[in-house]
Amino acid sequence: MSWLDSYTHRALLEAALVGAVCGAMGVHVVLRRMGFFTMAMTHATFPGVVLAAVVGIDIYLGGAAMGVLICLCVLAVSRRRDQGATTATGIVLAAGFALGVALLSASDGFSRDLEAFMTGSIVTVTGHDLAVTAGVGALVLLVLAALHKELVHGAFDPEGQRAAGYPVAALDLLLLVLIEAVIVITAPAIGVMLAMALIVGPAATARLWTDRIGITLPLSMAIGTGSCAVGLTLSTHTNLAAGGTITLVVAAVFLVSLALSPHNGLLRLPLRRRAASTG
Template sequence: MDMLSFDFMQRAFAAGIIIALLASIMGVFIVLRRMSMIGDSLSHAALAGVAGAMLIGINTSYGALAFSCIAAFLIEAIRSSFNKYAEVALAVVLSGGMGLAAVLISLGKSFNTDLMSYLFGSLVAVSSQDLIIISILGSFLMFSMVLLYKELFAVTFDEETAKLAGIPVKAVNICFMLMTAVVVTLSIRIVGALLISALIVIPAAVSVQLAGSFKSTFFISAVVAVFSVISGLYISFLFDLAPGGTIVLIAAAILMIVLLVKKLKGALN
């Protein structure tokens, strides 16, 4: 039977493609800013939000979004205090989010099984309501990235020069963090909290190796991410595997192949 005849697979593919596009585009800025761990930091905060929402009985998407946005503000606040050591902010929020998630999960022992889909992703976890939320927020994020493209470009490569050019660097950084938080929150259903960072970073890493211009970096990253998600969902359906892990393994394999081919070409030359 054709897998697309199942409603849950239609929702999974639609949500997966939207998430792949968002994660890959944000990933380019994240990798170039040397903040590759931001996905891990925000995803652990989002996981704490999921656990907290389950504990008090509200929609988990709202809890994840609230906690990841708070974490985004904290990262930017801490980062401003450690200008030369931005990774400190990521480490602090990551460990804090993980600790809070562990405490909340231990308080709600009855929903530990339900959390597995948030940790590694699930094909059946994406509801019609989730797809609507992902579509609306995804469209808003795409519009925001286009609108702020020049500002994000300037801040990514040189914050000091951007300040001199009159760009509100602090406001742009806060917007960037919040957009990343939303992308991470939306991605948890398909990829899982433990693996979303890889979907953000790996396609961008592939594009950095292959792209000849800044704009082509986005295109290559998006192609790698969409291919990884579509093939990962297909394989995970056929063999009953965790979709998040399958998607990430495919993306990682692409990166390894690209690096190997480049190394062989370098050796031959």
Template sequence: MNGVIDFLAGPWEHLFMQRAFAVAVMCGIVSGVVGSHVVLRGMAFIGDAVSHSVFPGVAIAFVFRFNLVVGGMVAGLLTALAVAVFSQNRRLKEDTVIGVFFAAAFGLGIVVLSTAPGYSGSLESFLFGQILGIGDGDVITVGVMGLTLLLVAGAVHKELVTVSLDRETAKAAGLPVFALDIVLYALVTVTVVISLQAVGNILVLALLITPAACARLLTDRIGVMMALAPAIGAGSAVTGLYLSYACNLAAGGLIVLVVTGVFILCWLLAPRHGLLVARRRQPAVESGELTRIPA
């Protein structure tokens, strides 16, 4: 028992771990909330696109020596705005437009970085995350931006859900669909940027999408999904950090592996939509046991 207590209390003795836990929990919560809208919309590709579209902004910030986060956020928001504008032509599907600008943004980032020799080491934290090396200022920045994101997401929650479920009905009801598209893209962009320090550019999509996908498997109710996704995200982040501390392994990678493990469990064991549950119900359906409707 004492060993378990020591294990749980051990990381909290270090200030850098306290900061890491704070950022991990905030990123997990925000990613869960925003990611739920992304999963409902069926546009998981936007998370990957945005995470790569911040690349040219980070590259330009590195070359001209100003804040990498600011550079990435500006680039991500500009790309998100471009996607929202070009997606209004319904001849092209949203994922097609996203793919065009994702590739263009990443190509621009490579070109910019080619002008700055010796950049790879400096951008390692951007690619793979550096949650154990964040400072007090980073914690405050993530906290303020995260709270702002949650407030905005809460303010337009019903409208975003309406657009996600039936875009044409939303237009007929007089909702500003284009403006809501921009809001959602902006929410995704800022969520990705503040999560880069936790898991890095390469793995950030998992933190944005996987907790929401788990919640989608566990419930059919949108309100419950919005509560489950941030809980799964935050819980997985904390668990991954504990494992990182205990095993001396990469924190970002372990956070992603933990949340992926949760997804596999949900995929197998979810009460209504899990694979094993569906297989147990199938023989009963075939035998007629589930055809009777209870009074």
């Protein structure tokens, strides 16, 4: 009997994988302040999942194809001078979610349960899910590592990067595609609607404790993996939904860090006052 034959072991491995990948991806999302875009993108993945389920193809392919299409639409519309990036993102991605609802309502006799793709069902992940998560996750991490300098440069000084001759549009599109890929592989674990918390939460928490990117990245990955493991364990013992429990753990860790962080948390002012009085 293989170690992966146990559904609890598969769930634990899936939690570790998505936690690490989401933690790494989230650093770039937080640096570029793309939290709203990520939330909207999770909604826009829905029509691809529905369409794939309706026609009977792999949901990963459906979600990824729709995500790439929507990334192109957002990038094209947001670059118009008369439209801001936030406005374009909201309109295009809301339309994408509406398309998913329309497809679902128009599919008479469609009986497949989409709840698992909306809020996740990590305890039912299959070997195929693990293989996809591991493969795509490894590719995402490799790309992020290879282009780390360029992506960080673009986050802090996009105009300078453009002036230096970097392909800014291509890098922006690549980042959008990577975000979509992470959302798609996270769907079986916590669902497309909760993926935003796992992508943004660990990175935002890590930034509360350090301003150094070299430390933020591994810390965010560790927080993501740990939150998934703790959330999965709690859901198993309390018989609660794993996706929701993981999301609550991510939120709890962020709130605790917000209060306790000595550099960026709510306690920074009392600590500074104490240091000033003793100095």
